[in-house]
Amino acid sequence: MSVLSVALIAAVGALAGAAARPVVFARSVPAAASARSDCPHCGSGVLGRRLPVLPASGRCPACAQAIGPHAFTPEAAAAVAFAVIAAGGASGWFAAAQYWIAACGVALALIDVAVQRLPDVLTLPALCGTFLLLTAAQVAGEPGSLGRAAAAAAVLTAVFLLIAFTGAMGIGDVKLAPAIGALLGWSSWTALFWGAAAGFVVGAVLEVARMAVGRARRTHVSFGPYMVIGALAVSVTAA
Incomplete structure (x- = not known):
């Protein structure tokens, strides 16, 4: 597979990682809790009901405190994984x-x-x-x-x-x-x-x-x- 093809698939992986970010935030809770949608620091709702997304910075839009995965972690991890799979042929x-x-x-x-x-x-x-x-x-x-x-x-x-x-x-x-x-x-x-x-x-x-x-x-x-x-x-x- 060409370098360009691998790069494009890595980009798709980064998008998959971005989609995973709100899931990671919502489900990184104790077993007794099913999910969360509010910032644990300021209590503001950070996951919209229609389009649940989180900033890639990993910070709450309201209070700027760190929430969920570290900045660009899921995006980078998924991009690398997709690129390795693509390179595998x-x-x-x-x-x-x-x-x-x-x-x-x-x-x-x-x-x-x-x-x-x-x-x-x-x-x-x-x-x-x-x-x-x-x-x-x-x-x-x-x-x-x-x-x-x-x-x-x-x-x-x-x-x-x-x-x-x-x-x-x-x-x-x-x-x-x-x-x-x-x-x-x-x-x-x-x-x-x-x-x-x-x-x-x-x-x-x-x-x-x-x-x-x-x-x-x-x-x-x-x-x-x-x-x-x-x-x-x-x-x-x-x-």
Whole structure:
């Protein structure tokens, strides 16, 4: 793919990140709360009912206090993810599934980092959208297997559920597992293994780095971002 094409797709990713910003703000709340629409500092309504948008500066329009994701964080993260996927060379409906996981994953990752939650309002669309796009890929005759994707989703979910029973993983990670498993399983069982393993490796490396600079959480690791990064990295190379 040409540099121009990658740049254009990165721009689309930035727009997807901008669309994710109000979702991240609204859903970065404790489990007891469903969502928010008002500034936590001044109480003014910052999410319009007809067009829920937030400034890319990450500040409340009324009081200028920082709210939601840091300035340009979701936009930049989605742009990079889309550019990497585009550079990987996948095409068709399978590539659309990769972009979908990236778009959902950016929002989920930022929420997980903020409040250590992966809300159902995003994990369920991530799953349904992935299977819908992979079904379209199967109908279009693209290389891969929908049956293997479904089996991989079940296997990874079962494994993560067992880990969750030990207390080493949150239930939100389990709910994200089927979408991740389906995307990886579409390519091969090998991709599933390495994609799942990559999440743990990336998580271990980055958490050690955070500990080295004194920023690691002692009680809980936000594993969602590592799941998404590992899965996309392996999926792109396996395409």
